[in-house]
Amino acid sequence: xxxxxxxxxxxxxxxxxxxxxxxxxxxxxxxxxxxxxxxxxxxxxxxxxxxxxxxxxxxxxxxxxxxxxxxxxxxxxxxxxxxxxxxxxxxxxxxxxxxxxxxxxxxxxxxxxxxxxxxxxxxxxxxxxxxxxxxxxxxxxxxxxxxxxxxxxxxxxxxxxxxxxxxxxxxxxxxxxxxxxxxxxxxxxxxxxxxxxxxxxxxxxxxxxxxxxxxxxxxxxxxxxxxxxxxxxxxxxxxxxxxxxxxxxxxxxxxxxxxxxxxxxxxxxxxxxxxxxxxxxxxxxxxxxxxxxxxxxxxxxxxxxxxxxxxxxxxxxxxxxxxxxxxxxxxx
Numbered sequence: 001x002x003x004x005x006x007x008x009x010x011x012x013x014x015x016x017x018x019x020x021x022x023x024x025x026x027x028x029x030x031x032x033x034x035x036x037x038x039x040x041x042x043x044x045x046x047x048x049x050x051x052x053x054x055x056x057x058x059x060x061x062x063x064x065x066x067x068x069x070x071x072x073x074x075x076x077x078x079x080x081x082x083x084x085x086x087x088x089x090x091x092x093x094x095x096x097x098x099x100x101x102x103x104x105x106x107x108x109x110x111x112x113x114x115x116x117x118x119x120x121x122x123x124x125x126x127x128x129x130x131x132x133x134x135x136x137x138x139x140x141x142x143x144x145x146x147x148x149x150x151x152x153x154x155x156x157x158x159x160x161x162x163x164x165x166x167x168x169x170x171x172x173x174x175x176x177x178x179x180x181x182x183x184x185x186x187x188x189x190x191x192x193x194x195x196x197x198x199x200x201x202x203x204x205x206x207x208x209x210x211x212x213x214x215x216x217x218x219x220x221x222x223x224x225x226x227x228x229x230x231x232x233x234x235x236x237x238x239x240x241x242x243x244x245x246x247x248x249x250x251x252x253x254x255x256x257x258x259x260x261x262x263x264x265x266x267x268x269x270x271x272x273x274x275x276x277x278x279x280x281x282x283x284x285x286x287x288x289x290x291x292x293x294x295x296x297x298x299x300x301x302x303x304x305x306x307x308x309x310x311x312x313x314x315x316x317x318x319x320x321x322x323x324x325x326x327x328x329x330x331x332x
Contacts (some may be wrong), residue, residue, distance in 0.1 A: 002274070004305065004318040007281045008056055011302060014286065015049050018295050023060075023069035025049040027295050036087065043076050043086045043094055047101035048299040051332065054104050055306055057320035066105050073098050074110040082113035082154075088296075092116070093142035096149035100331040103153055116150050120161055129168055134185045141180075141199030148206045149331040166212045169203055178219030178255070193223060194233045194244070201247035208254055209330040217255040221262055224252045228269050238276040241284075241291035241301035245277065246332070249304050253311045267312070274308055274315065281305075303332055 018025045020041055027045035028037045050069060053059045060066050076084050076098065084094045095116070099109055119125045128147060132140040148165055151157035172181040177193060179200035186193065200220070207214055214220065227233055228248070237244060249270065256266045281301075284292055291297045306322035308315070326332060 001314065002278050002316050004309065004316045007305070008318055008322075010286045010292075011052065011298065012056060012058065014292060014298060015052055015295070017293075018045055018049065022065055023072045025295065029293050032290075038087055041072070043073070043084050043098050044088075044296045046073050046076075047098050048295040050101045050104055051325050052295075052299050052302050054325055054328075055302055055322050057323070059104065070102060070105050070107045073102055074107070077109050077111055079111045081115040082109065082111045083115050084109075090139070090142050090146070092146035092150065096142075096146035096153075096331045099150060099153040100325070100329055103329045104325070108154055113150050113154050113156065116147060116154075117156065119147050120151065120156065120158075125161070125164060126168060129172075129181075134181055134183070135190050136195070137180070137185070137191060137199035138195045141202040145202035145206055145331070149329075152209075153329065153331075162210060166207065166210065169207070170215050173215040174219075175216055176219060177223045178214070178216040178221075179223065192232065194227050194248075197224060197227065197251055198244055198247040201251055204251060204254055205326050205330050205332070208326065213258060214255065217258040218261045220251055220255040221259075221266060224248055224255075225262065225265060225269055228273065238273060239280050241289075241294075241297045243297070243300035243303075243332075245273075246300055246304040246307060249273070249307050249311075250326070253307060270308065270312060271315070274312065277304070277308075278316075299332065 025045035027042040083091045084098045174182040179196040306324040
């Protein structure tokens with residue numbers, strides 16, 4: 001059993017350190033060597049702070065405070081395109097991420113997502129998916145997943161459009177790995193398998209949101225166990241705050257809940273991973289480590305802790321149980 005509360009207390013301190021004023025947060029506290037960080041109020045800083053406060057049970061309750069949060073994020077939207085923008089991510093990712101944060105306040109973007117409406121036309125979504133670079137599946141999944149979130153959270157999607165969306169994923173699932181999309185993309189010389197896992201995570205949380213099945217959950221489990229056992233994930237896996245950890249954990253847990261395949265092995269590898277992961281959280285330098293002082297990367301780490309706490313019952317203890325935002329609405 002691990003005591004998680006000291007870690008969560010440090011997370012709250014980091015969130016507070018990034019606060020500029022009520023509802024306004026910076027993503028970073030210092031510049032990097034490339035000098036390309038957007039310091040000051042940032043869409044990801046605000047959205048990630050809201051997400052983490054929700055997960056930690058410290059979400060703002062005061063109506064006036066909530067209005068400040070909502071106003072800050074809504075004002076970041078481009079009224080002409082209806083999109084949100086930030087330098088590090090594609091605009092569909094940024095828009096989905098801010099829309100998902102606004103949903104926590106029972107709010108939505110102020111303007112319709114005009115630039116995204118073309119993907120509701122006949123062949124529009126299918127054209128988007130066909131045009132993605134499937135040799136770099138991880139960053140491009142931000143678009144394929146983001147469009148579902150934008151259209152649904154902004155009240156544009158219809159049941160018929162959502163049926164088209166999930167039919168595409170059923171038809172294009174890879175029977176060998178379980179991820180997307182089928183074809184020769186998994187051959188040697190292409191992106192490593194964990195990139196397809198990290199991309200697949202974004203599509204999987206949309207399936208979870210809609211309570212839709214994936215076609216090959218057994219192969220997702222096989223792939224995740226294999227890449228973990230064979231060291232097939234990047235060298236800092238479990239030793240830094242970020243998103244690959246929640247990607248891998250979530251793919252394992254949610255695929256396993258669909259079929260209960262290799263259940264004991266899944267639980268074993270999750271416990272083994274937790275040993276490494278908690279060592280990072282217990283020893284990280286909270287004042288100087290770059291990953292825990294990037295609110296977006298810190299948010300990814302907190303998501304992984306939340307999913308591990310949910311699945312490994314009694315293994316990670318805290319004063320309040322963490323609430324994974326993906327169980328309320330899609331997108332992180």
